[in-house]
Amino acid sequence: MSWLKQKLLGGPSVTLIKRRSFRFQRLLKNYGEILELLDDAAEKQGGGFVLDKQYLVALTNKLFDLADTMVYDLNVLTREQHLDFYDMLDRFKKETRELISDQPAFLQSELVIPLSGVKEFLPQHLGSKNASLLDIHRQLGITVPEGFAITYSAHQRIIETNKLGDFIKTAIDKFQKNDPLAAKELLAVQEKLRSSAIPSELSEEIYQALTIMTEKFGNDLMLTMDFTIRGKRIDCKGNGSDYTKTVSTIKPDKVCDVYREEITNFYDPAQVYFRQMKRIHGTAYLAAVCKRIIRGKAAGKLYTLDPASPFSNFMVLTIRANRDDQNVPREKYRISRHSPWEIIPFQNAGNRKQKKNDISSLSAGPQDDGCPISYDAIATLIKLGLRIERYFQQAQEIEWIQNDDDSFIISQVQPLEKTSIAGIDRKTLATALKKYRVLYDNVGTVACRGIGCGPVFLANHEEDIKEFSEQGVLVISDPLPEETQTQVMQRATALLIDSGKIADPMVSHARFFHVPCITGLGDVTKRLAPGSVITVDADENVVYEGQIDELVNYNLIEGLGYEDVPEYQMFRIIQDKITPLTLNNLAHPELTISACKTIHDLTHLAYENAVMVLTNQELFRREFLSISKRLAGSHNLTFQVIDIGDGLKQEKSSGSVIGINDLQCRPLFVLWEAFGAPAIGSDSLPPHADLGSNGINTALVSKEYLNLVMHAENLTNMIDCFICEENDLNYIFCRFSERAHQNGLTILSQEVMRRLDLKVEKTSKALHAWLSGLAPQAMEERLRFIGHLIVFTRVSDQMALKDMSLEDQCNFFFTTLPQKILFR
Amino acid sequence: MEKSPHILILDDEPIVGKRLKPALEKFGCHVEVFEDGKKALERFNEKHFDIVVTDVRMEEVDGLQVLEQVKAKSENTKVIIITGYATIEVAREALIKGAFDFIAKPFKPNDLRVIIERAAKSLGYNDFSVKG
Numbered sequence: 001m002s003w004l005k006q007k008l009l010g011g012p013s014v015t016l017i018k019r020r021s022f023r024f025q026r027l028l029k030n031y032g033e034i035l036e037l038l039d040d041a042a043e044k045q046g047g048g049f050v051l052d053k054q055y056l057v058a059l060t061n062k063l064f065d066l067a068d069t070m071v072y073d074l075n076v077l078t079r080e081q082h083l084d085f086y087d088m089l090d091r092f093k094k095e096t097r098e099l100i101s102d103q104p105a106f107l108q109s110e111l112v113i114p115l116s117g118v119k120e121f122l123p124q125h126l127g128s129k130n131a132s133l134l135d136i137h138r139q140l141g142i143t144v145p146e147g148f149a150i151t152y153s154a155h156q157r158i159i160e161t162n163k164l165g166d167f168i169k170t171a172i173d174k175f176q177k178n179d180p181l182a183a184k185e186l187l188a189v190q191e192k193l194r195s196s197a198i199p200s201e202l203s204e205e206i207y208q209a210l211t212i213m214t215e216k217f218g219n220d221l222m223l224t225m226d227f228t229i230r231g232k233r234i235d236c237k238g239n240g241s242d243y244t245k246t247v248s249t250i251k252p253d254k255v256c257d258v259y260r261e262e263i264t265n266f267y268d269p270a271q272v273y274f275r276q277m278k279r280i281h282g283t284a285y286l287a288a289v290c291k292r293i294i295r296g297k298a299a300g301k302l303y304t305l306d307p308a309s310p311f312s313n314f315m316v317l318t319i320r321a322n323r324d325d326q327n328v329p330r331e332k333y334r335i336s337r338h339s340p341w342e343i344i345p346f347q348n349a350g351n352r353k354q355k356k357n358d359i360s361s362l363s364a365g366p367q368d369d370g371c372p373i374s375y376d377a378i379a380t381l382i383k384l385g386l387r388i389e390r391y392f393q394q395a396q397e398i399e400w401i402q403n404d405d406d407s408f409i410i411s412q413v414q415p416l417e418k419t420s421i422a423g424i425d426r427k428t429l430a431t432a433l434k435k436y437r438v439l440y441d442n443v444g445t446v447a448c449r450g451i452g453c454g455p456v457f458l459a460n461h462e463e464d465i466k467e468f469s470e471q472g473v474l475v476i477s478d479p480l481p482e483e484t485q486t487q488v489m490q491r492a493t494a495l496l497i498d499s500g501k502i503a504d505p506m507v508s509h510a511r512f513f514h515v516p517c518i519t520g521l522g523d524v525t526k527r528l529a530p531g532s533v534i535t536v537d538a539d540e541n542v543v544y545e546g547q548i549d550e551l552v553n554y555n556l557i558e559g560l561g562y563e564d565v566p567e568y569q570m571f572r573i574i575q576d577k578i579t580p581l582t583l584n585n586l587a588h589p590e591l592t593i594s595a596c597k598t599i600h601d602l603t604h605l606a607y608e609n610a611v612m613v614l615t616n617q618e619l620f621r622r623e624f625l626s627i628s629k630r631l632a633g634s635h636n637l638t639f640q641v642i643d644i645g646d647g648l649k650q651e652k653s654s655g656s657v658i659g660i661n662d663l664q665c666r667p668l669f670v671l672w673e674a675f676g677a678p679a680i681g682s683d684s685l686p687p688h689a690d691l692g693s694n695g696i697n698t699a700l701v702s703k704e705y706l707n708l709v710m711h712a713e714n715l716t717n718m719i720d721c722f723i724c725e726e727n728d729l730n731y732i733f734c735r736f737s738e739r740a741h742q743n744g745l746t747i748l749s750q751e752v753m754r755r756l757d758l759k760v761e762k763t764s765k766a767l768h769a770w771l772s773g774l775a776p777q778a779m780e781e782r783l784r785f786i787g788h789l790i791v792f793t794r795v796s797d798q799m800a801l802k803d804m805s806l807e808d809q810c811n812f813f814f815t816t817l818p819q820k821i822l823f824r
Numbered sequence: 825m826e827k828s829p830h831i832l833i834l835d836d837e838p839i840v841g842k843r844l845k846p847a848l849e850k851f852g853c854h855v856e857v858f859e860d861g862k863k864a865l866e867r868f869n870e871k872h873f874d875i876v877v878t879d880v881r882m883e884e885v886d887g888l889q890v891l892e893q894v895k896a897k898s899e900n901t902k903v904i905i906i907t908g909y910a911t912i913e914v915a916r917e918a919l920i921k922g923a924f925d926f927i928a929k930p931f932k933p934n935d936l937r938v939i940i941e942r943a944a945k946s947l948g949y950n951d952f953s954v955k956g
Contacts, residue, residue: 044930048932049930049931049932050839050840050843050844050929050930050931050932050933050936051839051929051930052835052837052839052840052908052929053837054837054908054929055908055929055930058908426849426852426853426854427852429849429850429852430828430849430850430851430852431852433850433851442934539846539847539933540847540850540933540934541932541934551850554846554849554850555846558845558846558849559846560839560842560843560846567837567839568839
């Protein structure tokens with residue numbers, strides 16, 4: 001401390017370190033709350049809860065409040081060295097609040113996006129229907145027509161460039177009020193749009209996209225353009241609803257003309273009136289998706305449920321060979337939804353009633369019956385259709401094209417129109433459900449909603465996955481390695497897991513692929529027999545014995561599905577902005593706020609910067625060493641202790657050395673005892689020489705509070721905790737630096753802390769764990785185990801534990817300790 | 825008496841109805857969903873509903889107004905309030921005005937079903953159950 005500061009503050013001050021400690025405690029607590037909120041959000045995203053936009057508003061507001069306070073406390077701790085955190089936080093706030101505001105959910109994006117090679121296809125860019133098509137291409141690898149999207153942002157750019165925003169708004173507001181001048185003003189808008197050029201940056205991007213396509217497909221290229229209107233409906237709070245129009249058979253050199261014409265027509269009084277009738281008011285925009293027209297050898301539609309009899313377990317397939325010839329009649333078939341595919345031709349195109357004696361099984365191949373495509377091709381198409389249906393968890397109307405090489409392209413997907421579906425018998429459904437035995441009812445946690453059924457496939461080992469076929473329910477004890485997750489998710493109709501947490505990567509994968517998933521079931525791998533057929537209702541968190549077709553079909557029609565649900569879309573987008581920890585190289589000295597992509601990044605970086613202050617040995621040595629007391633015991637471990645409030649007995653206020661019996665700080669007492677316990681599995685004392693001897697170990701103590709910093713082998717470990725009689729105030733926060741070449745110990749530590757109910761976060765730099773809200777005795781027991789864990793990881797090499805499995809190491813740890821876990 | 829109650833759900837957030845309708849129909853309930861308070865009340869005037877589940881904060885007609893009008897027309901109809909803001913004041917006011925119970929978002933469908941089962945049983949639907 002400088003001479004002047006000493007003069008002013010009267011020497012190194014306990015008050016100063018008290019204040020610093022308070023800031024740090026609050027920062028840690030807020031970070032812990034943020035981790036809990038993110039976990040809670042992950043659970044809600046599973047779909048097991050009814051929520052609305054207000055939940056997202058409350059969640060983000062709470063997160064920002066906590067983040068604000070963290071950034072403030074960080075800057076107090078570091079004397080305003082991190083003011084740039086405020087700017088970054090403000091940016092995240094602005095972006096997130098715009099997303100969940102009452103404005104139509106338009107995301108600012110590029111003006112033209114190629115349909116291939118883009119990571120996210122969001123309805124907010126280019127409309128739900130097109131987003132769905134590109135979603136199946138990206139997630140399921142299904143071939144779709146190539147092309148590009150002209151986004152809502154492009155339309156916005158046209159309006160801005162021509163300075164028509166206010167004029168349009170006024171005209172549309174007048175139109176809503178039936179002002180006779182409104183139509184005239186709209187016509188004036190149209191006139192202006194007709195006479196102005198498309199902004200050069202937009203026309204340039206369209207030209208580039210067309211050039212790429214022409215080079216690839218030649219001058220015979222023809223396109224179709226799907227236009228989607230997106231705007232806010234006033235009779236519901238969902239952000240945006242889609243209405244589409246298709247313009248077909250367009251030559252590349254006419255794309256800009258067609259686009260401008262449609263933008264102009266958008267402000268035609270008749271179209272504005274149409275939107276009003278659909279209760280879309282105010283701001284609305286057009287997006288366009290240009291897709292290549294493909295001339296295949298056959299085309300048609302597949303309805304994954306028969307609209308006339310949705311509970312009949314049949315699909316409807318229409319086929320027209322040689323699309324150019326409109327005189328070729330359309331063939332129509334009913335096809336069973338389960339293999340082997342029973343194919344029943346309709347008597348004629350309009351007749352959906354089948355007489356029993358007309359039903360014939362065409363296993364020999366429908367070509368014998370005049371069907372233009374083969375049985376194998378139909379089987380391929382049906383499997384594609386069922387995959388798409390399973391992905392969206394809704395019955396689908398799918399437009400398809402068969403190429404000359406017999407492969408299929410899917411040109412359009414949309415949910416089956418409900419108005420075209422015959423009524424559903426609720427009594428049939430309710431009666432059916434009562435007939436099936438319930439195997440699990442609200443036991444685990446819903447990680448991804450939806451309904452799936454099929455035979456159970458037990459995978460006890462990673463190698464078992466190779467045998468896993470399609471349309472099965474995968475049942476596993478623990479989450480699988482990431483490398484195998486994608487292939488599994490594309491095949492499973494549902495996923496049941498014994499253990500696992502809602503934030504596990506595999507569970508996130510399940511949500512990504514819309515695979516109904518329930519985790520934490522406990523004994524599912526022991527209870528379910530391989531090959532037995534079950535139905536998983538992850539909407540209700542129930543598993544039934546048997547295949548309940550009525551439930552599956554009902555869900556396909558009436559279920560929530562995964563298309564165009566604004567709240568879940570918004571949730572997913574917001575989760576991407578708040579939850580992931582993307583900072584990869586936290587140890588990099590150049591890591592700055594600009595690397596932060598999410599709220600989690602920002603708050604984690606704030607926390608790490610605060611930890612650096614608290615664990616700064618030079619700072620401690622310079623400012624606080626002189627007011628600390630040395631705590632030493634029968635083992636070699638020592639700490640420099642600073643009492644910030646009744647942490648030591650009064651009679652020890654003088655003197656520079658203290659012993660364990662001089663402590664009033666209960667948490668330190670507990671840990672000290674844990675460090676000194678006989679080594680696990682051995683009668684000799686643990687080698688404390690390497691528990692913390694490469695620097696000054698420090699302990700800030702009060703009666704209930706402890707901040708412990710241990711330096712060993714160039715690593716820094718920290719425990720910060722508060723334990724009192726008020727459960728809500730209690731917490732434990734641990735930070736253990738990652739030890740090079742000892743990944744096994746890190747995994748073990750992670751698992752042990754999870755079993756102690758701590759929330760664990762692993763980064764490249766350290767393992768972080770957090771727990772709060774338990775009664776003091778429960779907190780102390782866990783603290784004791786953490787102390788044992790620290791010793792255990794130091795001596796485990798000597799016990800040859802590395803050859804044991806993780807499960808066995810954990811069991812060894814918990815069962816051979818001097819004290820058992822009382823709460824298990 | 826029928827075995828299952830007739831339920832009207834009113835919430836201006838479409839996802840609520842989309843999520844709850846299947847959750848109740850699976851147990852045999854007859855469910856109609858509305859996003860517009862005025863339309864919901866018009867329908868209530870046309871047809872008797874045993875249970876009304878309504879959000880408390882909506883733009884044109886709020887849940888407490890719905891509660892009052894429902895009780896004025898049909899004393900026996902049980903009204904369950906959904907609130908996004910679990911405040912004691914809202915709950916107290918709703919209960920004073922005759923609400924059967926209330927539930928705060930976010931909630932699991934089964935939590936609402938349990939309340940509906942109680943309401944149904946109090947109306948004499950003794951065979952109605954939300955357990956499998």
